[in-house]
Amino acid sequence: MTKSPWFDTSIEHALVTHQSPEDEQGYYVYQLDALKTHLATLQQQDVIKLWFAVKANPLSKIIQTLDSEGFNFDVASTGELTQVLAQGIDPSRVLNTGPAKSKKQLDAFVKKGVRTFVVESLNQLNWLNEVVLEQAESLTNDEKPKVLLRVQLQWHEGEKNPLGGNSLTPFGLSVSEWQNIHVDSYPALNLCGLHIFQWGNMLSNEKMFSLWSQMITPLTDLANSIGMTLDVLDLGGGLGIDYLGEGQALSWSQVIEDLAVIKEKSGVKELWLELGRFAVAECGYYVVPVVDRKINYGQEQLVLAAGINHLLRPAITEQPFPVQILREGFSAEKSIMQAFDLHGPLCTSMDKLGHLLLPEDIAIGERLVFGYCGAYGFTESMPFFLCHELAAEYVYQNGTFTQVRAAQPASSYMA
Known part of the structure; x- marks a missing residue:
């Protein structure tokens, strides 16, 4: 089975088998074992002192993993300071x-x-x-x-x-x-x-x-x-x-x-x-299902359950996160691939996650997995527009899939 170079196959089974009604609008997952290995490599030098820019990903488990590898912490707000100190830093x-x-x-x-x-x-x-x-x-x-x-x-x-x-x-x-x-x-x-x-x-x-x-x-x-x-x-x-x-x-x-x-x-x-991103981007994934498929003026379009309300970076930089279908036994070499426009649910044309290759037989209900989402994902997103839910965050460590923060409906933040 051939996977994208950014996709770690050790997490594939956990992603394929994870089923939760609460996560049908998309969720994040971070590989802590892979992150720890990467951070250890970065610390194998005596030239520079390394700080972690907390804005990239302030999740408690991410901060704890960076702490275990000797990183210090760059905070740019009272909220970031509170989060870092809460981890015992x-x-x-x-x-x-x-x-x-x-x-x-x-x-x-x-x-x-x-x-x-x-x-x-x-x-x-x-x-x-x-x-x-x-x-x-x-x-x-x-x-x-x-x-x-x-x-x-x-x-x-x-x-x-x-x-x-x-x-x-x-x-x-x-x-x-x-x-x-x-x-x-x-x-x-x-x-x-x-x-x-x-x-x-x-x-x-x-x-x-x-x-x-x-x-x-x-x-x-x-x-x-x-x-x-x-x-x-x-x-x-x-x-x-x-x-x-x-x-x-x-x-x-x-x-x-x-x-x-x-x-x-x-x-x-x-x-x-x-x-920031160089420390943690590669450890993170974002999974989201396809809710509609259609053709407009000859262009295939996929509409996803979530878009820039969970992944804002493509709208800011015009660079998409890489993506592939989450399908057991999938091989790009054995599939016919074609370019799709990927759109989210927001009522704005800005809600586009890219023009990317996916298998031509992709169906409604199948899920996509985006890579490099360990940085500038959840906390850089804009979930409040159209009263969408806040995505859940999970960690994957020692072969175990663990929820750190559950998905939250709009009622959790609406007055």
Whole structure:
């Protein structure tokens, strides 16, 4: 039996045999054993410190698995912090990012024990300094928070993407704006690093290395001009997944080799990456049944029980998640395949999951399985439109299929 390269056949039987009326609108499942193995591979190096960008997948079992493999956690909201701390993670292993940090939020994070921050504006920098001074009596001398300034650079080449790329975004400030400060003006803080992250889902080792290399001079010059000893350089994430199956998978060993060069040239003590999709995407699947099939102007269409209300990414990026039919004994080589337009149930033409190859004899009621759904699936979706249900989430570990969170009808969130 031949399966797609992204599909792990060890989970096939569990998916084929899983039948639950509660999951007829689609559900997620994550392979924790495969995830643990992948994370262990990522940690077999001593060049970079790895953080997990919780926005990619905040499910409790995912966080627990990352914790077991020594990852730290990048949180960008109060909700993400609450979820991480609920898994028993020490707040000293939390990095607070995000462009909308208010003084109230910074105060709450410091009170909860968070001691590492990426600040994205002059206001945030001043507020954090004030918060720490106001809490001075409850803090010990060695608890001065580590602070990284987020820098937004501009490149003439490249393209836009969800993290901005070449376009102007609210993420951080320009070098010229940060040059208006001096480290000595913030005695309550340990301003020790710079953060830069503007490129998402990068698929070329060569391009990533080129971009990283171009960052070194402006960032080290900035640090010198404001009196900062540049101990930490945080390059964010942006490592991509080949959703389209174009043979553009990144080489992790090459990433590490390139980052070793960047670390040496920049002269920093620590180099950080905040991995999201690259850490967890491959462990996740989304299963959803076909509810209708029709032909419009010669084009075969499949209408699914759920679409971008559970998988929004295709509408944002115009890149579909890979898909195949969930059918016992299925072989693409032995089947006649044809291209279908895949649509969800929402009353908008945006609800399209792709133009993808599936067997021509696919029938109403059969289920599809989408790959790389371990990242930017459930929590990036838009289930509330048309009062659709929230999808269930399962984990598959040691041969056991376990529900972590049940599907919820619209009545669970409607007032």
